[in-house]
Amino acid sequence: MNTPDVLSRLQALLERVRARSRAQGLPRFPEVSSGASPQSGVDVARPAAPAAPPAYAGVRGPEPASLASEAAAVSSPQVPVRPEPWSQVVERTDGGSPAFSSSEESLGVSTWTPTPPAAEPEIVVDVEETEAVRAAEYGVDVTEPEARSSESDQRLRAAEAAAEPEVEVAAASPSDLAGAQEPAPSASSAEIEPEAPTRAVEALEEEERAPASSRRPVVLAAEDHLAQMAFGAEESPIPHHTPPPESGRLPSASVEEFDDATGIRGARVEETGRKVISHLAAESTRANLDRGDTIVETLGEARRFAPVTFLELLDASLEL
């Protein structure tokens, strides 16, 4: 199955859904109210308020607060909501418009019919919504980050090939498309189709103008960032082996490190880039020794040469 066929089928499905909603008076995206109770129709899961992921900022689901805001936000990028109820609806039909009431009764499925809106909303067909519905119809959980990232990448590629008339489905795979049981595309889908590439390009451009926080650099920049995270801004990788210290006398500490008279010095820390160099200071302990006048004990006196006789003196002189 080629892409045009897929697109045509999706267009047809979209039209059927819209027609159904008009017939039942249902809002395209029903409001979430505490007092509402399921009455009829398919078990439609309430579209919860989407937590807009940054990777999928290009398309956002509609705000469930009011249909008016939904209409105003149609042209702006929105995140699609969980598409499970629509897929269930599609599977139950055997072709043609599904009859909800009869099928529900036969299947014993509890339904819930939201309160009809005050005014019929004016739905404007937009390629962004079209893509969101397509993704929802084929069971793709657009809230998954992996899917959104892959879709954003695909949209980026699509933006590069803006000259092509076809718009690729972001998250839809050929297998999913093959499993879809859709009727033949209607004439309205054919009219929408030429506008799809242009709208797709615009959607991609709007995606590119997404907030700066959601932008992702190209692969090359990501690699640089990873390299920075791994190795630091301006550092080289830590070598496995450090060179041995040089032999010989080591340089002694500078004199200025020993100015403290108390002998107690604090450590100084310096930052050099990401390195923290700490200068270690020695803490010395000295003994306080007092002067001692009576340390030495002398015994006797040194022998003086004091000859008594002349011969002693003479002998001493002769011994020199």
Next chain:
Amino acid sequence: MTAPSFDSAGAVRFDLPRGTVRTAAEDERLLLVPSQALDGLAKSMHGGDALEAFGRALGAAVGRRAAARLTNVATASIEEFVTQLAGEAALAGTGLIEIERWGRALVVILGEPALPGALVAPFIGGAVQAASGRAVQAVLLSGDDRAARVLITSEQGAVRVRGWVASGCSWGEALARLNRGRQ
């Protein structure tokens, strides 16, 4: 203890009829010789062993007479020994003897020497040797008309001191070196 004294009474006898001069102790004949005659003799002999011998003989006579006056030379004190030696030298007319102790070195001073310089050292050496009975060497350290200083030492000491003095060392430094060699 009384200071020692020298009894010079009857020490020299002039026998005018015989025309002799003799000592009283040993009856040894003496000759009164003018000192200038000894200076001429010393100059004519130009030093040497004969002059050395003549001077030592003069001193020996004095030393022997001093020793005769001592009771016991071995036990005689320095003052007693010097007193007797000085008396005899005075009677001989050679001069006045004094002693100095420079550490362990014995230095004899001859004041108002009547002997020429060449005869002083041998005279003192001879006297001390004769008086003590020890073989001594005498080295003239200094000398002029007022006094002459003589070192009494051994033969080895004498050689060393003569060498130092000849090299320009003062006699005081020589005595200091002599004492250091001993320590």
